[in-house]
Amino acid sequence: MHSLPVFLRLRGRAVILIGEGEAADAKRRLLERAGARVVGEEAEAALAIVANGDEAAVARLKGRGVLVNATDRPELCDFTLPAIVDRDPVLIAVGTGGASAGLAKALRQRIETLLPARLGALATALFEAREAIRMRWPDAAARRHAIDAGLAEGGPIDPLQGDADKSVATWLAGDIDRDARGLVAIRLASTDPDDLTLRTARLLGAADRIYHKPDVPVAILDRARADAARIIADAKPHGQEQGLTLWLEMAERRC
Incomplete structure (x- = not known):
């Protein structure tokens, strides 16, 4: 993994933008959409976007400890800007580390066609139901398994169903x-x-712990x-x- 994806809350915070023209205008729109205050080079800020290829400006900003994105110059970037699928409050970011903005855009467009317009409403409904969810499943592991089962393909709150947000109450009241x-x-x-089968990929995504031989x-x-325990072992574990x-x-492998 070449970078750590993060989502930054920029509302009301200053971000330096250097440059003019189409590229700079696009970055300005993106920053303003995120609620950032767009400022000039001399302002105090933690982030900057240099949209005109000015390497001297990049060096000056980095010298001040500012994290810099240099448009179309991935070798100069401390961070890159992904293609974004916006189903507020759900955000899906597709990045290539600056290798190909066109590829990131194509993948975003494919993902856009898969996700219902009301996906954000499901996230909001689950947030509003968080206390009820904790009461329904007080044990953290049981709660996670119940949520996984509910959100699974064909589950009562399958996120790819267009009106899954309307089924949260029914899911909470049902037997999981x-x-x-x-x-x-x-x-x-x-x-x-x-080459993983769909079943194996789903099990990997749901497992609490994974015992495995050293050659896996x-x-x-x-x-x-990421939070599943990984344990190297020579044989399948015993016990529950x-x-x-x-x-x-x-x-x-057979010869």
């Missing part, structure tokens, strides 16, 4: 028994994460939740642990 628990053993046929590639383990546990091993 689809959450995965126990130990699931998976034998991987390939070291390429793109990091690229596959990276498909799991709370939540979902995976055992990963590579399939034997």
Whole structure:
């Protein structure tokens, strides 16, 4: 991973913008849309966008400790600006580290067609129901599994359903028994994460812990939740642990 994606709250905060013309105008619109105050080079700010290729300005700003984005100059950038899918308050950012803005744009356009216009309403409904969710599932692990089951494909609040926000109350009142628990053993046929089956990819995204042999590639383990425990082991674990546990091993190769 070449960069750490973050979402910055810029409302009311100063951001330096240097340059004129189409590129600078586009960056100004983006900053103003995020609520930032666009200021000149001499102002105090933590972030700056240099839209005119002025390397001297980049050097001056970096000398002041300002994080800089230099338009079309990824080698000079401390941060890059992604293509954005906006379903407020849901934001999806697609970045290539400055390698290809065209590719990021194409991916954004594909994602746009998949996501319902009311996706943001679902996020708002879940936020407003957070206390009720905690009361319904006081245990944190049980709560996470219930939310995962609700949001799963075909679940009562599947985010790709156009009116899922209207089903939050029904989901809270219903019986959730689809959450995965126990130990699931998976034998991987390939070291390429793109070859993962849909089932395996979903299990990786839901697992609480992953036991694996040393030869399981990091690229596959990276498909799991960031907070899932990873434990190297020579054999499948015994006993029952709370939540979902995976055992990963590579399939034997035949000559």
